[in-house]
Amino acid sequence: MSVQSPDRPAIGSADAPPAVPIYRALLPGADALLPYLRIIDANRHYANRGELVRRLETRLRERIAAPGCAVLTAASGTAALQAAILAQTGRADPARPFALIAGYTFVATAMAAEACGYTPVFVDIDPATWAIDPATLRRHDRLARTGIVLAVAPYGRPHDQQAWVDFASSTGVPVVIDAAASFEALMQNPATLTGTVPVVLSFHATKAFATGEGGAVIWSDIEGLKRCARAMNFGFLYSRESRAAGFNGKMSEYHAAIGLAALDGWDATAAASARLAARYRAIAMRAGLGDRLILAPEIASNYALFRADSRSDPLASCACLEAAAIEHRFWYGPGLHREPYFAAHRPAALPATEACAAALLGIPVFPDIDEPAIERIIAALARTAP
Template sequence: MNPHAAIPLLTPLLPDQEALAPYLAQLDANRHYSNFGPLNTALEARLATLFTKHGSHSIHVTTTSSATLGLELTLSSLDLPPGSKVIVPALTFVASLTAIIRAGYTPVIADIDPQSWLITPEIATEAAIQTGARAVLAVAAFGQPQDTRQWSSFQRKSGIHVVIDAAGAFGSQWVEAPDIPVIYSMHATKSLAAGEGGLVVSGNSVINAHIRQLSNFGINLDSNAGFPVGHLSFVGSNAKLSEYHAAVAHASLDQWDAQARCRQGIYHAYRQALEEACGDRLQWQAGITLAAPTIFCLRMAAEARDRLEKICQQRQIATRRWYQPLLHQHAAKVAPIIKQPTPVAEAVASGLIGLPFSPFMTHEDINRIVNTVNLAVTTPH
């Protein structure tokens, strides 16, 4: 063991050439490389079967070239008037914000729950009353799932559209409510990794057909649509998943169960060691045990976080202040936005820190990090 070796924040795990070989062979035989090819079609079917097993209704899956474009196209498909207000939590990755803006809407930055660190229907209700918002982009922050049934009830009662950004929540976030579209990422750092890619999942075939069309520039491919095939019917984008990325996703899906068990084991040992060493000096996001954790984030006193960052830099241990700055704290050019009071998000963010996590972490890595965190949280002011 080298006590001075750098510990990276994230190390992606994608299928190797042996795992990819049968799918690349299919790709070569098909000579179909994009535009809804056979590997992509088979991937959507595999995933639809998986999601359907976890729900009480049929599920439809549409791939996109990234989760960000999946979000943007799903929001666009709501067909709200330009400038319509869309609620989004302050604590999330910037893609949630940019997707709203690029869809032509105005973000309303809202607060989060103090235990789950998620936006809730109750928070969204208050923000909608204050701003007249027409939609909510609810986020499964840090992979912690949103309750689609609760959001479905909110949507029916309020008439406000709901879309869920579950970019990092594959395997933990299911689609129990058929009327709530959920978007996942297949970026290299996610548990179902294709290098890049996204999934739009819902129980409504009309939603998914619309997303599929928007991902192909908005060109009509339906001979029963009432106007000619090949005509532009909506303003879409080029957001199709390539057959190469579909091949990687297939191989990743083949290995997913084993990888999920690996990630769970590392996460459990890591968190247990930190809890034993640091006790109540650390705060954790409330919620379920994730099926396949991909990042490791916790909260501590702001002063302790500052000390930890300095010590980690000296010891070559990577850290990150996940999802900071908060959405409303970005550059003035990221506008217009509407900000609601966000005291909880600001309090949580003041001590939030991301520590290294990957399937390649060793017990020595974990012990080194735990000792460093313990030093930071127990050092007198």
């Protein structure tokens, strides 16, 4: 008996998977990994910041090429986010117990804050950027009791980091940027990395650049990165004395091996992603849906979004996709404030969050999706689009 992924909506049954899945990861194969696995075998150093982890950090820093910034890897994007929070502020202070977080993001953002002792306070987004507006946040009624702001780059969209640097400087409230899917955006425009606030990436298998599971913090503050490393090593740094809150958040050598092999082939991967987005867009244009699809480079290449408008019902689109056995997903759910777990933190309403959550439907895209599958997806969507 097979068991479905716990976050996968059922289409048919576990024994009858969708004809077109929402995503199928494609990581480096065995031949690409073998040279790195042999290094692991020779070193017999499997965890705790071995040679391959250090190599990966160096190569990522060189590829992103943001002046003054360094890279620290983590076991996951959530671990990197949690470490960055602890490095910025430590655990929550009773005088400033709140973390201001976009209502429109994945639950990991809020859970990382909660793991550091913060109470999430969900904030509405700017409908144009799908993200929190720092200017609006300056007027938030809980800002005086806020210990951290977690800004989010939704779907890996390019992010105005300087605005958050200015916000932190003028308010005194530390900021961490959850840019989980933004690897491509940073590679394409490293100048957006100010370095002043920590930026967190995810390298989960579903991301454009993936290590199977992993993440990283990018920051120009070397002492801050040392605090991140300490947080991900049970509070230990250069000694056997635990001096701060911590957990086990270090990347393994095996995951670093996947990352190094992925970097070896990154140029080809990026070119293939661009061709795929162009092909998807062309098929949508022929069906009259070109302005309704959101693809790379506007968002990360591991996402494709179909945007409902006032004339169409997104649930009708879901029904047509379901009938065609095409997996689909509202990636950020109904908004964090409407997730059952966070019911106690629910604000009165977050209208822009709820509008985006209802309008932006995730549709299949993955490295080896073929043209007939894309045509099947677009045909299903065209049946409900006016």
